Amino acid sequence: MDLVLFLTFALIAVACALNMALQRHPVSSALSLIGVMVSLAVLYVLLGAEFIAAAQLVVYSGAIMVLFIFVIMLLNAGAEKMTKKAGTAHFLGFPLLVILLAISAWVITNATSAMKPVKFGAFTKGGPYEVGWELFTRYLLPFEVTSILILIAIAGAYRLANKEME
Amino acid sequence: MDYLLVSIIKILIIAPLLLATLAYIVWLERKVIAHVQLRVGPYFVGPHGLLQPIADAVKLLTKEDFIPSGVNHFFYWAAPWLGLMFSVSAIAVIPFGPIVEIFGVKTNLGLADINIGLLWILGLAGMGVYGIALAGWSSNNKYSLLGAMRSSAQMISYELPMALALVAPLLMSNSLNLREVVDTQAGFVFGIIPNWNLFTGFQLVGFIVYMICAFAETNRIPFDLPEAENELVAGFHSEYSSMKFAAFFMAEYCNMIIVCSVATALFLGGWHPIVPPAIATFVPTFLFGLAAAVLFYHSSHPIRPTDRKSFFVFGVIFAAIALVFLAPAAGPILNSLFWFFAKVGFLLFFFIWVRATLPRFRYDQLMKIAWLFLFPVALANLVLTAFFVTLFSK
Numbered sequence: 001m002d003l004v005l006f007l008t009f010a011l012i013a014v015a016c017a018l019n020m021a022l023q024r025h026p027v028s029s030a031l032s033l034i035g036v037m038v039s040l041a042v043l044y045v046l047l048g049a050e051f052i053a054a055a056q057l058v059v060y061s062g063a064i065m066v067l068f069i070f071v072i073m074l075l076n077a078g079a080e081k082m083t084k085k086a087g088t089a090h091f092l093g094f095p096l097l098v099i100l101l102a103i104s105a106w107v108i109t110n111a112t113s114a115m116k117p118v119k120f121g122a123f124t125k126g127g128p129y130e131v132g133w134e135l136f137t138r139y140l141l142p143f144e145v146t147s148i149l150i151l152i153a154i155a156g157a158y159r160l161a162n163k164e165m166e
Numbered sequence: 167m168d169y170l171l172v173s174i175i176k177i178l179i180i181a182p183l184l185l186a187t188l189a190y191i192v193w194l195e196r197k198v199i200a201h202v203q204l205r206v207g208p209y210f211v212g213p214h215g216l217l218q219p220i221a222d223a224v225k226l227l228t229k230e231d232f233i234p235s236g237v238n239h240f241f242y243w244a245a246p247w248l249g250l251m252f253s254v255s256a257i258a259v260i261p262f263g264p265i266v267e268i269f270g271v272k273t274n275l276g277l278a279d280i281n282i283g284l285l286w287i288l289g290l291a292g293m294g295v296y297g298i299a300l301a302g303w304s305s306n307n308k309y310s311l312l313g314a315m316r317s318s319a320q321m322i323s324y325e326l327p328m329a330l331a332l333v334a335p336l337l338m339s340n341s342l343n344l345r346e347v348v349d350t351q352a353g354f355v356f357g358i359i360p361n362w363n364l365f366t367g368f369q370l371v372g373f374i375v376y377m378i379c380a381f382a383e384t385n386r387i388p389f390d391l392p393e394a395e396n397e398l399v400a401g402f403h404s405e406y407s408s409m410k411f412a413a414f415f416m417a418e419y420c421n422m423i424i425v426c427s428v429a430t431a432l433f434l435g436g437w438h439p440i441v442p443p444a445i446a447t448f449v450p451t452f453l454f455g456l457a458a459a460v461l462f463y464h465s466s467h468p469i470r471p472t473d474r475k476s477f478f479v480f481g482v483i484f485a486a487i488a489l490v491f492l493a494p495a496a497g498p499i500l501n502s503l504f505w506f507f508a509k510v511g512f513l514l515f516f517f518i519w520v521r522a523t524l525p526r527f528r529y530d531q532l533m534k535i536a537w538l539f540l541f542p543v544a545l546a547n548l549v550l551t552a553f554f555v556t557l558f559s560k
Contacts, residue, residue: 066318
């Protein structure tokens with residue numbers, strides 16, 4: 001059952017990722033990205049990390065991607081058009097992609113020899129309690145630094161928006 | 167395998183019931199608003215218009231599915247069903263009752279009993295925006311697009327104070343599992359005040375903030391700016407007809423049920439009765455018996471000639487329901503279900519009541535309420551609750 005679910009959603013994730021790159025229309029691409037995120041959330045659940053799965057749903061597909069779609073719709077961005085330089089990109093893009101994939105495959109295969117394979121549901125540190133505990137003890141400093149970073153970003157966004165209004 | 171079988175049986179029971187409830191909430195809404203406005207509402211299809219939802223469903227199914235020109239076909243088709251899917255799947259984590267034993271099988275009255283129940287609902291609420299946003303965008307209509315914009319901005323803004331208001335009761339229950347949250351609210355203080363988060367948790371402020379946000383999240387009056395008729399025709403679903411329109415309608419009513427169920431589970435003690443258990447067992451019997459008595463009286467003194475027969479039949483049905491609650495085997499299970507659905511039903515009635523009463527906000531007022539009033543209030547409520555929880559937990 002776990003394996004069937006894993007294969008289904010892994011395939012959906014890969015298909016959505018490919019679709020995101022291949023689609024010409026920004027809205028289609030953004031929706032494919034949502035598909036990737038939702039299938040990743042399912043994979044997290046299969047591994048036993050429920051909280052991370054929920055956070056993935058709430059934060060990535062619920063909040064960030066809504067803003068993406070919002071911006072695309074506000075700008076009323078149409079389908080992508082070919083420009084003059086697109087020819088070179090077509091010519092060079094595919095070989096470069098193959099090289100990138102080869103390098104990352106090589107890195108991953110070399111790195112995985114040191115890693116242990118993950119079993120479905122064997123990971124028990126993904127609940128809300130465990131994640132919260134780790135965040136407020138072991139990773140307290142990075143956690144607080146991130147919050148301050150976000151606060152600075154909010155202040156900066158506010159400043160920029162105000163500047164435009166004046 | 168046993169678990170799978172039980173789950174399938176539960177889905178087969180809950181899914182049709184949910185769809186029927188969605189249809190009949192529309193009937194209820196039309197009736198309640200009609201009576202507020204001194205009309206009778208749907209009356210001619212079946213006794214007291216009770217078959218009206220079925221007639222509506224047949225009408226919507228057989229209506230021409232009109233597709234305007236220039237729409238993005240795929241998204242135009244997918245948007246209503248996406249919206250409906252996200253709102254319906256949230257029902258999976260709602261606990262309707264405690265863990266019970268039916269025919270020797272021990273199970274909880276609800277579909278899934280997961281330890282991230284509330285996060286699941288919040289996640290799906292966030293995803294629900296896509297249905298509306300895509301519908302407005304793909305319809306190729308400026309009114310639809312404006313409605314979708316308003317709706318997404320409103321839903322994103324109100325999600326924040328809503329989540330903050332929901333965290334406060336979670337702090338006291340120390341769990342994200344809705345069944346466990348309800349379980350911590352069992353019992354009575356001084357033998358008379360129910361131990362709900364609303365009363366003994368002092369969450370009145372949180373509850374009010376949550377309910378205001380719930381109105382905005384479900385796009386209901388007074389926050390129904392996305393479908394303001396006098397400005398935007400019908401907002402994001404202007405261009406939809408037939409079953410696609412019905413899907414939006416069902417999603418809205420399903421969202422109403424979800425937010426009311428969450429309020430019930432988190433603030434109103436879920437299936438725990440408002441009166442001490444010694445009396446609570448007989449309350450459903452008493453209420454249904456009272457309804458039956460009133461119906462029998464009106465059937466013998468009818469105002470309209472048709473009432474003589476119809477009220478008598480309804481009276482017999484209500485009396486039968488009252489007797490079922492006294493049955494020794496089914497009684498306790500039905501009792502907890504009764505209390506849960508009574509609270510949800512009351513909140514739904516409140517939604518309808520507000521719709522019949524209040525006018526619509528202006529758009530800038532709507533955003534001001536969310537960011538300058540609800541958000542600070544919810545935050546203060548959360549900080550105070552957290553302070554007292556730490557103070558008393560040691």
